[in-house]
Amino acid sequence: MEPSTSRAVLLKKFGGPENLIISSVPEPHAGPGEIRVRVTAAGLNPMDWFMTSDPDTAARFGFTLPVGYGTDYAGVVDEVGPGVNTYAIGDRVFGTALSRALADHLVIAADRNISSGVAHHTPDGVDDRTAATLSIAGSTAAAALTVLDLGPDDTVLIGGAGGGVGVFAVQLAKIAGARVIGTGSPSNVEYLESLGAEPVAYGEGLVGRIRDFGVTVTAALDLHGTDTVDVARELGVADDRICTIAAAVPGVTAANGANAGAEALLDIARLVESGDLRVPIAATFPIDDIRSAVELQAGRHVRGKVVVDL
Structure with a gap:
């Protein structure tokens, strides 16, 4: 049986959105101390294109080619590795996965270290598109x-x-x-x-x-x-x-x-859930139109956030 694959947005050359491609990659699986998230939405930030804009900048962040794209995500836990008791299959989560959020599946370490990915439970009153804009x-x-x-x-x-x-x-x-x-x-x-x-x-x-x-x-x-x-x-x-x-x-x-405190992001999510803080979403794009999404966001004239649906 051939191994399963899933989609991921990759850069095979550092630079602008013209270098972004949607690739078929081996489907990842959760190992000990890890969860796997089926990503439903990813929010874009200026840091995404800045980190991968040229080889010297990318090297400062430890990136080598090919490299993924995007950092903010929201989705649903669909695998839980051995030793994890803080998440269950079906939990809605949001968080960060440095320069790899635009993918069907993310494997996140449950220790909440930003280099290995961070996951927070999504409040019931916050939809996935909005949750995907919160972290960075x-x-x-x-x-x-x-x-x-x-x-x-x-x-x-x-x-x-x-x-x-x-x-x-x-x-x-x-x-x-x-x-x-x-x-x-x-x-x-x-x-x-x-x-x-x-x-x-x-x-x-x-x-x-x-x-x-x-x-x-x-x-x-x-x-x-x-x-x-x-x-x-x-x-x-x-x-x-x-x-x-x-x-x-x-x-x-x-x-x-x-530098933010451990509870700062969850406090923001709760403010969104209560209606005391709103997140204007300027535009949403399907993953197949990732280049247009990045071009819009990189123009720095967007009112609010740009989200990619997966």
Whole structure:
């Protein structure tokens, strides 16, 4: 009998979405201390294409060709290996599988180590598409807001508020009681308002436009680079109340999802389940259209999250 196969999105050459292919690979199985997940949806993040954009960057993450694609996933446990008692066949789960989430089946170590994959039980009130958007962006936003330690007396400036991490950062800041000013393009005004932010157009003259709000900005989160850091400093925000996620700035703390507390992601999932936090899904694609999905997400102008159905 021939061994069973399943689908996986692979890169056989580092670079752009034109190098993505859907391959038939040997079907993996759960070993001791592992579970296997039948993936139903995978969410895309900027880190996915950044990590595999060129050979030097890929080498920093330990990737060799061929390499998988995508990190956020949601699905159902369909195999449980010996020694695992925290998951059962049929459990709905979501989590991370570094640069291999876009596959029919994932084998995840039950120790929840990010290098071997992470699985969390999906709350009943959260659908798989939404669950597949939570892990990287939600954990990153939670880690950044832990740095800022926002409260009702704060006004926070969030640069790039309409992006995948911004969706979570704006709403979590509002839940913490802060006033949120979010930068974006003029076309994103209504969208940012729907998240709870007071929108302001980015670009030249931003400092003056923020001062027109008549408030003192006490904290800032830069989700794109360093422009918001520069503006925050000009507005008098102390470096210890500024955070970045995509750039290193001397004196300013950089955060990523690995810094988030153990319960942060589950707290976010519970907020989604309760309706206190919503995740706008900008577009969904079938796996056969993976290149179009990645092109849309990599354009960095998506309002919300992009999800691939498997």
